[in-house]
Amino acid sequence: MNNPVLILELALVLAGAAALLAVWRLLKGPGPFNRAVAMDVLGLVTMPMMAALALYSGRGIYLDVALVYAVLSFLGVTALARYADRGL
Template sequence: MTLAQGIQFLALFVFAAATLLGLLRFLLGPATPDRLVATDTLTVVATSILVFMAAFLDSALYLDVALVYGVLAFVGVIALARIIETGHK
């Protein structure tokens, strides 16, 4: 294992820790808004994991997955927030 691979492996562990912390906030989150915020953060972390995996897998095809995922998760979060805004009465 070269030094670069070692650093990438370390980065993967840090990404995993970030995902687990976000998941913990999702599970603990006292109310739905906290869960929504945790989801928003987790989707962006997942986008960067997908970009990272595209670099591992050596193919630019997987970048499209990251792009579509980032854009559509944003649309989903916005729609859920709009439902909260109009539907709380």
């Protein structure tokens, strides 16, 4: 355990498992709110995975993808909450 690449790969496996758990909740629900929470968590898990992908491929542009994904994830969840509250 003294190789940074190995540790990073272990971290990615854990994050991937987290994403799978979130997908399970996304499929199972019940109802739109539980699915929205699952989407929120999925977004939070995916962002560092994108950053890790940027690290592996050496392309900084993937960080911008992660940033835009953060913005969209926030807007999506908030829009759903607002919609459920009073309609668009």
